[in-house]
Amino acid sequence: MDRIVIKVGSAVLTEKNEIAKDRMMNLVYLISKLRSKYEVVLVSSGAVAAGYSALQLDKTKQIGKKAIAAAGQPILMSSYKMMFDILHIDTAQILLTEDDFDSRKRTKMFQEIINAHIPNNILPIVNENDISSTPEQLFGDNDQLSANVAQAVDADLLVILSDINGYYDKDPSKHKDAKLYKVLDELPEGVLDECATPNDPFATGGIVTKLKAADFMMRHGRKMFLSNGFDLEACEAFLMKGEHTLGTLFLPKGEGKKEKKKDKKKKG
Template identity: 35%
Template sequence: MASLKEAKRLVVKIGSALLVDQKSGLRSDWLRSLATDVAAIRARGTDVILVSSGSIALGRGVLGLPRTELALEQSQAAAAVGQIRLARAYEEALAPHGITTAQVLVTLEDSENRRRYLNSRATMETLLGLGVTPIVNENDTVATDEIRYGDNDRLAAQVAVTVGADCLVLLSDVDGFYSDNPHINKDAQHYEVIEEITCDIERQAGDAGSGLSKGGMKTKVMAAKLATGAGCQMAITLGTPLNPLKTLEEGGKCTWFNAQTNPQAARKGWIAAMKPHGEVTVDAGAGAALMSGKSLLPIGIVASSGDYQRGDAVAIVTADGQHLGLGLARYSSAETVVIKGMQSRDIAKELGYKGRGVFIHRDDMVI
């Protein structure tokens, strides 16, 4: 049975309806209870990332906009006003627990473009390494239909994949996955665990508008497919009670979707399947370091060939032509020619701008 207590890196999705009451505004008591849960989870060494809706709902109230569907420009204006309040609310709720927060705004393009994806990954890895809890939301002030996730279920799953999380919790207005809408069909079957997302499970999820919240259960199953395929277990549970994560830990009703692999193996498999755009030759010292699990530094590179950009896959070979592995380059081929054999501290002086300390990080490499 899956367990939240075993998670090393947790992503939690919070919907607007949980965070904002249309009549009274921000549900401060609920948010404080969530902050208490987050602090308890972090105290045992688990990284926590929160994916939160709520900016448009908060901004709408401040601007006095109607509760009916808003025009795109009205939604974006509401998001601009509400995002400040949303970030401040999380900061004020988590600060008493000694937790520093960071705001991360993303669009669909940030995950589809490999360079932006790597930038997002590096930023969030650095924040987590510094003990910060990122608060992630879609960048509604700039996102239009063609660059929108459209729902924070799939955004949360993409964030989980990006940061290599092993657990994703969707706090919802329903306590799990059912064979049918339980509000309509009293005989609907509740699933405690779903080992594999079959065609029958997808059929039972219905269409995108059939669920109890925006996007419906179908988007949650789509999120589960993305997360579990990348080695991340996922839970759908009722988020409305106070201390929802504590309730889940203590056996609260939910549905767990079990992961099909683990995050590290999934990422390595993804990289291994890539076609290299170029090749770097490394010296003996770098080769030995790579075999022992180290990252590849520019100083260990003796030659580069091919035409590649930052984020592209490049092959790693020894001077005698032995193939060592494959990895995602943090510099373009043109930059690599300049910095090969160079100490990391000298890169900025040579390129004229600050770059990454490593050429291929060990997490972005398959040996």
């Protein structure tokens, strides 16, 4: 059975500083279906956005963000637990920092925890440990965290669910003629040097951090799929049926031509 890591962002999970219950439930149902075909690890943002409803401090300040995250983590996890309980799926929370991937012992411990959870039908839910870590210990965004998680747990695919349909040749909110890249095995020159511009005030990424995650996966010989988390239809079709309607598939260098040939055969 293939192993996948699914990362979901704050923009998808929260709305007006509260858990977007319908969208979270849709994600929970999708993960339930996917577990019949894949071993699944979930990387979830949303603690800071959820915590802001209980504690409205200045999140631009380090202590404010930490305090908000501390309030938000139980809100986020209790929401997940309540919804996964409906489908009889047990969950576990794992909080990590960048340091956990710099130490062989700590990385091995994380790998062993994941490998203990999955065979026992437990869904691991990973988030960055904003609370007890220094800025130097943090990735700063869960896109890059999820790529490192995917590499560490030997996942076949990273799926990032966001507020966009995929990666375009230009900003689709500003340009009507923007074209979606369906398959890429090489990133356009200079895109990783651009500034992160998240659409949501509680998000820490934007398209640049997703491209950095894709670059990490591609360099390590792994795949990434960027898809819309508001409407999970395209993601489900891709993962369950192999139908690629929307979303961008990032492949290791040289594999793009093979994938395009497969796509043409299916259409033919």
